[in-house]
Amino acid sequence: MATLPAVSAPPHAGARALVMRLRKGDEVARLITLAFASSILLVTVALVYQLWVGSELARHKFGFHFLTTSMWDPVSGQFGALPFIYGTVITSVIALLIAVPLGVGAAIFLSELAPARLSSTFTFFIELLAAVPSVIFGVLAFFAIVPLMRDYVDPFLKKTLGFLPFFSGPIFGYGYLTAGVILAIMTLPFIISISREALLDVPVEQREAALALGATRWESTWQAVVPWARLGIFGSIFLALARALGETMAVTMVIGNDPNIHASLFAPGYAIAAILANDFTEATGDLYPQALVALGLVLFLLTIVINALARLLIIATTRRGSAHP
Amino acid sequence: MTLRNRWRQSLSFFMLTLTGICAVVAVSLLFLILGDLFYNGWRSVDWDFFTKLPLPPGETGGGMANAIVGSIEIVLLATIMGLPVGFMAGVYLSEFGGKTFAFLVRYMADLLNGVPSIVIGIFVWIVVVRRYHFSAYAGGIALALILIPITARSTEQFMNAVPQTLREGALALGASKWKTIATVVVPAAYRGIATGMILGVARISGETAPLLFTSLNNQFWGAGLRDQTASLPVMIYSHAMSPYDDWHRQAWAAGLVLLIGVLFANVAARLILSRGIAVQK
Numbered sequence: 001m002a003t004l005p006a007v008s009a010p011p012h013a014g015a016r017a018l019v020m021r022l023r024k025g026d027e028v029a030r031l032i033t034l035a036f037a038s039s040i041l042l043v044t045v046a047l048v049y050q051l052w053v054g055s056e057l058a059r060h061k062f063g064f065h066f067l068t069t070s071m072w073d074p075v076s077g078q079f080g081a082l083p084f085i086y087g088t089v090i091t092s093v094i095a096l097l098i099a100v101p102l103g104v105g106a107a108i109f110l111s112e113l114a115p116a117r118l119s120s121t122f123t124f125f126i127e128l129l130a131a132v133p134s135v136i137f138g139v140l141a142f143f144a145i146v147p148l149m150r151d152y153v154d155p156f157l158k159k160t161l162g163f164l165p166f167f168s169g170p171i172f173g174y175g176y177l178t179a180g181v182i183l184a185i186m187t188l189p190f191i192i193s194i195s196r197e198a199l200l201d202v203p204v205e206q207r208e209a210a211l212a213l214g215a216t217r218w219e220s221t222w223q224a225v226v227p228w229a230r231l232g233i234f235g236s237i238f239l240a241l242a243r244a245l246g247e248t249m250a251v252t253m254v255i256g257n258d259p260n261i262h263a264s265l266f267a268p269g270y271a272i273a274a275i276l277a278n279d280f281t282e283a284t285g286d287l288y289p290q291a292l293v294a295l296g297l298v299l300f301l302l303t304i305v306i307n308a309l310a311r312l313l314i315i316a317t318t319r320r321g322s323a324h325p
Numbered sequence: 326m327t328l329r330n331r332w333r334q335s336l337s338f339f340m341l342t343l344t345g346i347c348a349v350v351a352v353s354l355l356f357l358i359l360g361d362l363f364y365n366g367w368r369s370v371d372w373d374f375f376t377k378l379p380l381p382p383g384e385t386g387g388g389m390a391n392a393i394v395g396s397i398e399i400v401l402l403a404t405i406m407g408l409p410v411g412f413m414a415g416v417y418l419s420e421f422g423g424k425t426f427a428f429l430v431r432y433m434a435d436l437l438n439g440v441p442s443i444v445i446g447i448f449v450w451i452v453v454v455r456r457y458h459f460s461a462y463a464g465g466i467a468l469a470l471i472l473i474p475i476t477a478r479s480t481e482q483f484m485n486a487v488p489q490t491l492r493e494g495a496l497a498l499g500a501s502k503w504k505t506i507a508t509v510v511v512p513a514a515y516r517g518i519a520t521g522m523i524l525g526v527a528r529i530s531g532e533t534a535p536l537l538f539t540s541l542n543n544q545f546w547g548a549g550l551r552d553q554t555a556s557l558p559v560m561i562y563s564h565a566m567s568p569y570d571d572w573h574r575q576a577w578a579a580g581l582v583l584l585i586g587v588l589f590a591n592v593a594a595r596l597i598l599s600r601g602i603a604v605q606k
Contacts, residue, residue, distance in 0.1 A: 029421075133558060135531065135580075136358070143573070253562070280450070
């Protein structure tokens with residue numbers, strides 16, 4: 001905080017020194033910028049506080065059962081968040097399962113194989129992809145990906161993998177899988193650009209040493225370069241996960257809005273962000289809006305935990321990491 | 326060449342080709358998106374789209390004039406509120422920040438940056454909307470809260486990239502610290518700072534979730550900034566989810582206009598940065 005240097009001079013001298021410093025302007029500039037910086041702190045604290053207080057009624061009535069029950073009935077005042085938590089987590093997991101191999105693969109190509117000019121052009125396009133607003137992904141998912149999934153992808157999966165419970169049951173087009181696919185597209189640019197930077201940071205000697213030992217190009221990449229950069233790659237994956245968990249518009253438009261848990265990924269479901277977007281302005285009474293704020297709190301905590309996990313993981317890998325001297 | 330070596334070579338070739346395919350797929354996604362929006366939207370982007378109000382369902386025609394103006398109002402409000410705060414906080418973090426407090430602010434800024442935008446919407450709903458009404462102000466505040474941490478961190482980053490020797494030079498000539506910052510550090514980093522700001526404003530222009538229950542939506546011209554206000558992203562959402570074909574057509578057109586605007590800002594920001602970087606890292 002704003003601590004003045006300890007001076008052992010008498011008080012009036014200290015005051016005079018302060019006046020001198022104020023007159024010079026530095027202290028004023030420091031205090032002004034400090035005030036603005038504190039506003040960030042203040043807003044974040046206020047955000048947590050308001051979510052906490054705003055969900056008080058729901059927290060007191062349901063306690064931790066809120067997280068573990070799956071009954072969502074605004075009419076009778078029963079609120080359980082499990083279907084929404086399940087939907088949010090499962091769609092994010094699907095997104096990562098698709099986006100991580102694709103993204104890391106693309107990052108390897110851009111950092112290891114592509115000529116510099118091609119690599120920077122591609123990276124430029126991928127950064128533009130990251131800038132596309134989420135509602136536009138939603139429109140595309142709603143009009144293009146839903147029919148595609150309904151008519152081609154889902155029937156194909158059902159025919160080939162239908163013996164698994166995830167890929168059985170009726171096909172709607174809307175549902176967990178479709179939401180996961182659009183989330184994969186949305187998180188892909190984050191994985192690619194951060195992983196690429198991590199891979200570019202790997203020293204050339206690492207590659208040369210592997211190649212000199214007779215490794216093929218792929219062996220050098222996979223066994224010498226990727227392990228070195230794993231920290232950044234994990235970071236990109238967790239960032240993508242946090243984005244996927246909190247993503248609202250595209251998921252709301254394609255997840256199907258059914259507050260029940262289904263084993264089948266073809267089935268319509270719900271996500272935390274989606275029910276907030278759909279119901280918040282229409283929620284009446286005392287308890288219903290509070291239950292929704294409580295869901296917002298759950299979503300907030302979920303993203304915080306993911307961020308914290310990412311930090312812990314990165315600390316753990318740096319401690320253990322033999323690749324990092 | 327032994328069999329094993331041949332296997333290793335072909336595996337290498339196969340995997341590397343696969344990574345190339347991954348990259349091509351990722352990049353082609355952008356062009357698929359652009360192509361799809363152009364194909365479905367360009368016919369509907371006409372004079373009416375920019376000058377007329379939305380019509381009730383069932384009638385053909387109309388436009389999104391109120392949403393375009395509303396979006397500009399809300400983003401402008403957010404920019405006026407958010408950029409100065411973010412910039413000053415960034416200056417503090419880079420130039421005045423000590424250890425503990427600066428770390429705390431930095432951490433909180435990253436936290437705020439990671440908060441899902443819909444949660445920001447809830448916060449503003451609790452603090453502003455519940456007490457007053459849905460308004461353009463509320464929407465602007467929500468977007469400003471997203472803009473502040475982005476601006477603060479990018480400003481800090483680009484000011485940190487200014488070499489220490491420049492600062493020392495100014496201080497050695499007798500300039501006070503704030504004078505050094507105002508006349509040496511900020512001018513040296515202004516391209517980067519401007520780029521960060523443009524990217525931040527582009528990002529909030531496309532945000533939908535925080536506006537859903539702050540500025541809400543409006544089919545007509547609102548009665549000023551205190552009234553609920555239409556915005557392009559919310560209009561795209563509500564029109565796309567409606568069952569009417571003519572509204573779908575409008576949603577595509579609005580999506581195309583929004584995307585062109587956002588991508589244009591992104592390209593412009595990167596051109597500013599690459600056109601002779603003032604700061605050598």
